[in-house]
Structure formats: structure tokens, C-alpha cells
Amino acid sequence: MADRHDEQEAIIRARGLTVGFGETNILENLDLDVYRGEILGVVGGSGTGKSVLLRTLVGLVPKRAGRVEMFGTDIDAVSLAERRAVERRWGILFQQGALFSSLTVKQNVQVPMREHLHLPQRLMDELAMLKIAMVGLQPDAAEKYPSELSGGMIKRAALARALALDPDLVFLDEPTSGLDPIGAADFDDLISKLRETLGLTVFMVTHDLDSLFSICDRIAALGKKRILVAGDLRTVMDFPDPWIHEYFQGKRARAVKVPDLA
Numbered sequence: 001m002a003d004r005h006d007e008q009e010a011i012i013r014a015r016g017l018t019v020g021f022g023e024t025n026i027l028e029n030l031d032l033d034v035y036r037g038e039i040l041g042v043v044g045g046s047g048t049g050k051s052v053l054l055r056t057l058v059g060l061v062p063k064r065a066g067r068v069e070m071f072g073t074d075i076d077a078v079s080l081a082e083r084r085a086v087e088r089r090w091g092i093l094f095q096q097g098a099l100f101s102s103l104t105v106k107q108n109v110q111v112p113m114r115e116h117l118h119l120p121q122r123l124m125d126e127l128a129m130l131k132i133a134m135v136g137l138q139p140d141a142a143e144k145y146p147s148e149l150s151g152g153m154i155k156r157a158a159l160a161r162a163l164a165l166d167p168d169l170v171f172l173d174e175p176t177s178g179l180d181p182i183g184a185a186d187f188d189d190l191i192s193k194l195r196e197t198l199g200l201t202v203f204m205v206t207h208d209l210d211s212l213f214s215i216c217d218r219i220a221a222l223g224k225k226r227i228l229v230a231g232d233l234r235t236v237m238d239f240p241d242p243w244i245h246e247y248f249q250g251k252r253a254r255a256v257k258v259p260d261l262a
């Protein structure tokens with residue numbers, strides 16, 4: 001049967017990725033496609049290398065072997081200027097937000113603008129306020145420092161920073177971790193709405209079954225140093241692997257409303 005993604009554009013295409021530290025390889029010969037406009041949830045046991053995969057795709061961790069094409073560009077085969085141009089097309093929300101504690105929310109949102117654009121301060125202020133509103137923060141949050149924000153506000157501020165350069169693609173590393181269930185559901189809604197309104201593609205590392213069930217179009221399960229299976233929820237849930245079985249059908253999963261998979 002033809003893959004229904006045959007016609008779709010893979011805006012991330014990783015082939016044969018091997019990544020390691022010291023004597024140990026964390027990822028080996030890993031292949032992954034991420035399609036334009038989708039929300040891909042990346043799951044896997046603790047320490048399987050989900051964050052390492054994310055960091056490798058964006059060039060923060062070196063590869064031992066393999067190739068990553070972003071928007072059709074092999075980022076290791078182009079000039080620095082071309083690479084920087086491609087990098088401007090994605091934003092990253094790191095685990096725990098990773099905001100600069102000595103900067104206000106507005107200044108944090110302006111960090112990528114300062115790095116990549118040359119805009120007058122007034123315009124950067126206007127743009128930052130736009131991003132802050134876009135993620136559902138009140139205007140007065142702009143002048144606050146990260147230490148004055150709740151966990152949910154920190155995530156939103158970090159998302160505003162990830163959106164600073166109007167990216168096509170966002171990488172989210174456990175965006176709902178540490179949020180209460182209502183805060184997490186609100187954040188899922190926000191991601192889903194932004195995908196619709198901005199036409200974003202979302203690569204999301206998550207442990208949150210609610211997020212997987214409610215907003216992800218496809219799921220990629222990491223294990224044994226590679227992608228064990230990638231596909232819709234049904235495909236992944238049916239994959240014969242003990243970790244996947246326990247994750248989706250174990251005690252914790254039974255507490256979450258599993259969607260009706262006709």
C-alpha cells in the first residue's frame with residue numbers, strides 16, 4: 001500500500017543518524033521524517049535519547065554519522081550563512097523553559113531577534129508584545145522576570161521566545177511537564193491553535209499521554225537507539241514492543257481516556 005505521506009513534504013528528513021558520547025552511542029542509524037504541518041509526538045523510555053535527538057536535529061549535538069535535511073537543505077553541506085538562514089526557520093522550547101533569569105520576558109523574547117535580525121528597538125518591542133499576546137500572556141507579564149512567573153507562565157514565555165522569528169517549525173521538549181492537568185490541557189490547546197493559525201510544524205518530545213491522544217497527528221517511539229515505529233496512534237499502540245505496550249496500555253495509560261480508535 002502506498003504510504004499516505006508519499007505526497008507530503010518531509011521538512012525534517014534524518015537518515016542513518018548515529019550520535020554518542022564517549023564510548024556509548026545513544027542513537028544508531030536512526031531514520032525519521034517529519035511532515036509539513038503535522039504535530040509529531042516523540043516518546044520513549046527515560047534516557048532513550050529523545051532530547052539528544054532533538055538537539056542533534058537542530059545542530060546542538062554533533063553527529064557521528066548520518067545526514068539531516070531541514071526544509072530540503074543538508075545543514076552540514078551549506079555555508080554558515082545558508083545554515084543561519086535555515087536556523088531562523090525554527091524555534092525551540094527547551095525543557096524547563098531555559099529563559100535567561102536576568103532578563104524580563106520581553107527581553108527574553110527579543111534574544112533571537114537580536115541574534116538574527118537588525119531591527120529598531122521600538123519594532124522589536126512591538127513584535128515581542130505581539131508574541132506575548134499570542135501565547136496567552138497578559139501584557140504586564142512582559143516586564144516580569146522568570147522568577148516572578150508561575151510554571152505555566154514560564155512555558156508560555158518560552159514558547160513566545162520560540163515564536164520570535166515567525167518560525168515554520170517548532171521543537172518542544174516536554175512542554176507540559178511540571179504543569180497541572182488543567183494547565184497542561186490549556187497548553188496543548190494553545191499548541192494546537194498556533195499550529196492552525198500559523199501553519200506550524202511541531203516536533204514535540206513528551207511523556208504526556210493526554211497530549212499524545214489529543215493533539216498529535218503521528219507518534220514516533222524511540223527505543224533500541226532508533227525509531228521503533230512511527231505512525232498514527234493505532235499503528236504505534238499495536239506495535240509489538242514491551243515498553244510501548246506498557247506505556248500505552250499499562251496502569252498509567254488506563255487512567256487517561258484513550259480515544260476511540262475506530
Ligand SMILES: Nc1ncnc2c1ncn2[C@@H]1O[C@H](COP(=O)(O)OP(=O)(O)OP(=O)(O)O)[C@@H](O)[C@H]1O
Nearest residue numbers: 021022026044045046047048049050051052053205
Ligand atoms: N552532553 C552529554 N554528554 C554525555 N551524555 C549525555 C549528554 N547528553 C545526554 N547524554 C546521555 O544520553 C542519554 C539520553 O539522554 P536524553 O536526555 O536524550 O534522554 P531522554 O530520552 O530525553 O530522557 P528523559 O525522558 O529522561 O528526559 C542519557 O543516558 C544521557 O545521560
